[in-house]
Amino acid sequence: MSSADAHFDQIYSARAHDYHELVSREDMQGNLPRALQETADFSGKTVIELGAGTGRVTRILAPLAGRVLAFDRSPHMLQQARAYLSEEIRRNVQLAEADNLAVPLPDSSAEILVEGWSFGHSVSRESGNWKRAAAEVLVEGLRLVKPGGALILIETLGTGHRTPHPPGPSLPHFFSWLQNERGFALKWIRTDFLFESLEKARELVEFFFGQMVEHEVLASGKVVVPECTGIWWKQK
Numbered sequence: 345m346s347s348a349d350a351h352f353d354q355i356y357s358a359r360a361h362d363y364h365e366l367v368s369r370e371d372m373q374g375n376l377p378r379a380l381q382e383t384a385d386f387s388g389k390t391v392i393e394l395g396a397g398t399g400r401v402t403r404i405l406a407p408l409a410g411r412v413l414a415f416d417r418s419p420h421m422l423q424q425a426r427a428y429l430s431e432e433i434r435r436n437v438q439l440a441e442a443d444n445l446a447v448p449l450p451d452s453s454a455e456i457l458v459e460g461w462s463f464g465h466s467v468s469r470e471s472g473n474w475k476r477a478a479a480e481v482l483v484e485g486l487r488l489v490k491p492g493g494a495l496i497l498i499e500t501l502g503t504g505h506r507t508p509h510p511p512g513p514s515l516p517h518f519f520s521w522l523q524n525e526r527g528f529a530l531k532w533i534r535t536d537f538l539f540e541s542l543e544k545a546r547e548l549v550e551f552f553f554g555q556m557v558e559h560e561v562l563a564s565g566k567v568v569v570p571e572c573t574g575i576w577w578k579q580k
Contacts, residue, residue, distance in 0.1 A: 360424035372538035395462020399425035415442040501572035504557025
């Protein structure tokens with residue numbers, strides 16, 4: 345395991361509140377909900393969500409879908425998700441612990457599968473054999489989706505960048521593989537962070553990314569950190 349992997353594991357296992365403080369300031373434009381609805385019709389559908397984390401995407405999906413079966417490998421993150429999601433939203437959501445490679449559901453359990461910033465971690469961990477790791481998570485995802493259903497993958501295209509700039513040695517290869525070998529279409533959007541002050545921006549950005557990235561201080565004193573996010577999708 346690399347030092348970066350260990351860093352993120354420590355956050356996901358023990359610092360879910362701080363992580364949620366960061367991501368709650370993400371996507372100041374509201375682009376992600378719009379992009380997801382342009383990608384698939386969620387109405388009345390059963391949706392499986394992998395890498396649910398603290399419930400950021402779960403909160404978007406729940407009002408759109410018939411029901412959401414949301415999984416994360418970290419019980420600590422799921423505890424924060426239960427605290428974050430309102431009682432009304434939780435009526436439509438089932439939260440459970442599971443690894444991306446072993447989801448405790450039968451084949452063809454849902455019409456749509458959504459993963460958020462999770463497959464990329466699996467691929468990055470296996471930088472020496474990224475294609476095997478990518479194939480494994482994709483096989484499990486495909487298993488869970490009904491014929492004719494949709495897979496939607498949400499992954500980073502770079503924080504602190506105004507145009508796509510996928511980080512690390514493995515992710516550019518993974519993303520190219522999705523499009524060129526596995527037939528996924530790509531849409532990229534801006535999901536910029538908005539912080540109430542430079543002090544808060546530094547606190548939360550450095551906690552997660554290790555250093556302050558490119559940013560802009562507005563006249564109001566608020567701080568914008570640019571970010572690009574990719575959405576890959578295909579029908580089974």
